[in-house]
Amino acid sequence: MTVPATTDVLIVGGGPAGALLGCLLARRGIEVLVVEKQQGLERDFRGETLAAPSAVTLRRLGFGPALTEHGYLETTAVSMRMEGRQVFRVDYSRFPVGVLPIDIPQPALIGMFNEAAAGLPGHTYAAGTAFTGLLQQDGAVHGAVLKLPDGSRAEVRTRLLVGADGRFSKVRKAAGLAADVRPMQRDFLSFKLPRPADWGTEAELVVLRDKHLVVLPTFPDYLRVGHNLPKRGLGDLRKEGFEAFRDGIAAIDPRLAPLLAEHLLSWDDTSFLEIFTAEVPTWSRDGLVLLGDASHTVTPILGQGVNLAIQDAVCLAPVIARALGGTGTVVPGSAFDEFAAGRRRHKAFVTRFQRMQEAALAQHTPLRTALRRLRFRTLNSLPAKYRIFDKVINAPHPIDPVDLRTTEPAPAPAA
Numbered sequence: 001m002t003v004p005a006t007t008d009v010l011i012v013g014g015g016p017a018g019a020l021l022g023c024l025l026a027r028r029g030i031e032v033l034v035v036e037k038q039q040g041l042e043r044d045f046r047g048e049t050l051a052a053p054s055a056v057t058l059r060r061l062g063f064g065p066a067l068t069e070h071g072y073l074e075t076t077a078v079s080m081r082m083e084g085r086q087v088f089r090v091d092y093s094r095f096p097v098g099v100l101p102i103d104i105p106q107p108a109l110i111g112m113f114n115e116a117a118a119g120l121p122g123h124t125y126a127a128g129t130a131f132t133g134l135l136q137q138d139g140a141v142h143g144a145v146l147k148l149p150d151g152s153r154a155e156v157r158t159r160l161l162v163g164a165d166g167r168f169s170k171v172r173k174a175a176g177l178a179a180d181v182r183p184m185q186r187d188f189l190s191f192k193l194p195r196p197a198d199w200g201t202e203a204e205l206v207v208l209r210d211k212h213l214v215v216l217p218t219f220p221d222y223l224r225v226g227h228n229l230p231k232r233g234l235g236d237l238r239k240e241g242f243e244a245f246r247d248g249i250a251a252i253d254p255r256l257a258p259l260l261a262e263h264l265l266s267w268d269d270t271s272f273l274e275i276f277t278a279e280v281p282t283w284s285r286d287g288l289v290l291l292g293d294a295s296h297t298v299t300p301i302l303g304q305g306v307n308l309a310i311q312d313a314v315c316l317a318p319v320i321a322r323a324l325g326g327t328g329t330v331v332p333g334s335a336f337d338e339f340a341a342g343r344r345r346h347k348a349f350v351t352r353f354q355r356m357q358e359a360a361l362a363q364h365t366p367l368r369t370a371l372r373r374l375r376f377r378t379l380n381s382l383p384a385k386y387r388i389f390d391k392v393i394n395a396p397h398p399i400d401p402v403d404l405r406t407t408e409p410a411p412a413p414a415a
C-alpha cells in the first residue's frame with residue numbers, strides 16, 4: 001500500500017475518533033488519509049460501551065441499519081453492590097434521552113465507519129502505517145513522516161494533521177503539546193468470560209472493601225470483567241500466583257466462581273490497563289489538532305471513552321470543513337479554539353466525576369467503607385441521582401446539518 005504524497009487532512013489513528021472523523025470528512029467531499037499502525041481492527045481490550053447520546057448520534061448519521069445488522073446488546077441499568085448488598089441502581093430507561101446505551105465490539109464499530117467511507121472519493125485508509133514524526137516549517141505543522149508496512153518511510157504533506165492516536169499520543173508529544181497526566185490510585189486487569197444465558201443486562205460494580213470488579217454484559221455472549229489493583233501492583237499480584245488472583249476475584253463476586261474455574265486459565269487470558277487521566281491545555285497548533293483520547297484521556301468509570309471520542313469527531317468535522325475554506329497553506333491553530341474550549345469543558349466535568357467515584361472506591365478502612373455504603377444508599381434514594389447521571393453520561397452534543405444531509409445508510413460490516 002502506498003500513501004498519497006499530499007492530502008487535505010491526514011488523520012493519525014483509526015480508532016473510533018479517527019475512523020468516524022475520516023468518514024464524516026469524506027462524506028463532505030474532503031480529501032482525507034487515515035493512517036493506522038495496526039494491520040487489523042482487533043485490539044486486546046477496549047471500551048465497547050456506546051452511551052445513549054452516541055447511539056442516537058450514530059443512528060442520525062445513518063449507521064442505524066449497520067448497527068442493527070451487526071447486532072449489539074442494550075444495557076438496561078447500572079448498579080452497585082457493596083459487601084454483598086445492592087446499594088445503588090440507576091435505570092437507564094428513565095432518562096429523557098429515550099434510548100439505552102449499547103455494547104458493541106470496537107472492531108465492528110470501527111469497521112462500520114471504514115466501510116461507509118471506503119467507497120467515497122478522496123478517502124484513503126492505510127493500515128499498518130505508523131506516524132513517526134512531524135514535518136514542520138516556521139513553527140507550523142506541514143505534514144508527517146510515516147513508516148509503511150514494508151518498513152519504508154514516506155512523507156505526506158497536508159493542510160491539517162489530526163492526532164487521533166490515543167492515550168499515549170505520539171503526535172501530541174511530537175507537537176510539544178504537554179499533557180497533565182494524573183495517575184489514579186489503582187490500575188485495572190481485565191478479562192472476558194462467557195455470559196450465562198440467564199445473566200441480566202445490567203452493568204454492575206461489585207465492591208468488597210477496597211477491591212472492586214466491573215462486570216459488563218457484552219455483545220454477543222460474554223462478560224467483560226475489570227478488576228482493580230493497587231497502582232504498580234501487577235508484579236506483586238503475579239508473585240502471589242494465578243490461583244490466588246482467581247480466588248480473589250471469586251471472593252469479590254462468588255457468582256463468577258464456576259466461570260472463572262472453567263475459562264480463566266492463565267495470565268494470558270488477562271490484559272492490563274493503566275488508569276490515568278490526561279488533560280491537555282492546548283489542543284491545536286498551526287496545521288495540527290488533537291482528538292479523542294489524545295486530547296483528553298478519561299478513566300473507564302461509566303464507560304465514557306468511546307462516547308467522548310465519537311462526540312469529538314462529530315463536533316470537529318464541521319469546524320475542519322470551515323477551516324479548510326480559508327486560504328492558508330495550513331489551517332491556523334486558532335480555528336479550533338472554540339471547539340477545544342467546548343469539548344474540554346465537558347470532558348473535564350466527566351473527569352471530575354470519575355475522580356470522585358475513584359476516591360470513593362479506593363476507601364478500605366471499616367469506618368470509611370461503612371460511610372461509603374451509607375452515602376451510596378442515601379444517594380440511591382434521591383431522585384437527584386438521575387439528574388446527576390444524566391449530566392455526566394447523556395450530555396447532548398450538536399450534529400451539523402451538513403453531516404445529516406450527507407448521510408447515506410452505511411453498509412453492514414463484514415461478519
Ligand SMILES: Cc1cc2nc3c(=O)[nH]c(=O)nc-3n(C[C@H](O)[C@H](O)[C@H](O)COP(=O)(O)OP(=O)(O)OC[C@H]3O[C@@H](n4cnc5c(N)ncnc54)[C@H](O)[C@@H]3O)c2cc1C
Binds near residue numbers: 048291
Ligand atoms: C486497553 C484499553 C482498555 C479500555 N477499556 C475501556 C473501558 O472499559 N471503558 C471505556 O470507556 N473506555 C475504555 N478504554 C478507552 C476507550 O477504548 C478509548 O477512550 C476510545 O477507544 C478512544 O478512542 P480514540 O479513537 O480516541 O483512541 P483509540 O481507541 O486509542 O485509538 C487510537 C488509534 O491510534 C492508533 N495509533 C496509535 N499510535 C499510532 C501511530 N504512531 N501511528 C498510527 N496509528 C497509531 C492505535 O492503534 C489506535 O487504533 C480502554 C482503552 C484501552 C487502551
